[in-house]
Amino acid sequence: MAKFNFYFGAAASALLxxxxxxxxxxxxxxxxxxxxxxxxxxxxKAVIITLAFLAIGFLTKNKKxxxxxxDGKIEWYSVIASLIAIFLFFAIEFFK
Amino acid sequence: MRDFVLFAHIILGLAxxxxxxxxxxxxxxxxxxxxxxxxxxxxxxWGLLLPSGKLYLTFYPATKTLVNAGAWxxxxxxxxxxxxxWGLLLPIIATVAAGLVATKRIEESRRWWILVIIxxxxxxxxxxxxxxxxxx
Numbered sequence: 001m002a003k004f005n006f007y008f009g010a011a012a013s014a015l016l017x018x019x020x021x022x023x024x025x026x027x028x029x030x031x032x033x034x035x036x037x038x039x040x041x042x043x044x045k046a047v048i049i050t051l052a053f054l055a056i057g058f059l060t061k062n063k064k065x066x067x068x069x070x071d072g073k074i075e076w077y078s079v080i081a082s083l084i085a086i087f088l089f090f091a092i093e094f095f096k
Numbered sequence: 097m098r099d100f101v102l103f104a105h106i107i108l109g110l111a112x113x114x115x116x117x118x119x120x121x122x123x124x125x126x127x128x129x130x131x132x133x134x135x136x137x138x139x140x141x142w143g144l145l146l147p148s149g150k151l152y153l154t155f156y157p158a159t160k161t162l163v164n165a166g167a168w169x170x171x172x173x174x175x176x177x178x179x180x181x182w183g184l185l186l187p188i189i190a191t192v193a194a195g196l197v198a199t200k201r202i203e204e205s206r207r208w209w210i211l212v213i214i215x216x217x218x219x220x221x222x223x224x225x226x227x228x229x230x231x232x
Contacts, residue, residue, distance in 0.1 A: 006195040010188050021181050040153055046145065046184050053188055072204065079189060079211070087178045094173040 002061050007071035009057025011078035013049040018082040020045045104147040112216040116209040134194035141190035162230040171229025179222040
């Protein structure tokens with residue numbers, strides 16, 4: 001039995017990071033809350049996605065797939081999608 | 097202080113390119129030191145958050161003012177904003193790669209090591225673009 005699901009933990013933190021980035025930029029009160037709670041929005045995002053990585057990794061330690069997709073595939077696509085989404089979001093915001 | 101964290105940032109960043117290349121070269125042979133080196137790389141990727149965080153939080157605001165006032169404001173708005181957030185995923189990705197090696201799924205770890213190398217190199221190039229942007 002696995003002790004930790006690295007794939008699901010990383011997929012959750014990658015998707016969560018993209019969501020946090022977009023929501024924090026579009027909703028100033030949320031970014032202000034991150035700053036007030038963690039000292040800086042960047043630290044807040046780092047803490048939240050690290051906790052998500054650990055929590056989801058432990059909670060899904062016995063899971064191997066989700067909706068017929070393997071955990072490895074879900075993680076790979078989640079991480080790549082997150083990286084692309086973050087870049088595109090800031091590019092679109094700049095040229096808007 | 098600034099020079100110390102800058103050098104630590106660069107050296108640890110380069111280690112995240114060099115060490116995973118070594119891992120990839122020896123992935124098929126699976127020597128005994130593969131697992132400890134993988135764990136060391138994951139530890140370095142987490143440790144790198146300290147100098148990068150210090151640079152970003154303490155020293156970058158002055159650079160940001162220069163970038164935004166210069167000819168390349170996109171160097172902050174697109175490149176730095178992307179870099180500071182991609183950097184948060186680097187330790188997660190390196191930990192996945194190391195975790196796969198530690199749990200004997202060594203061949204599965206290959207693409208994650210490649211992603212660590214590519215992402216680390218891209219972050220380095222992006223840092224350079226921001227630096228040039230401050231002088232543009």
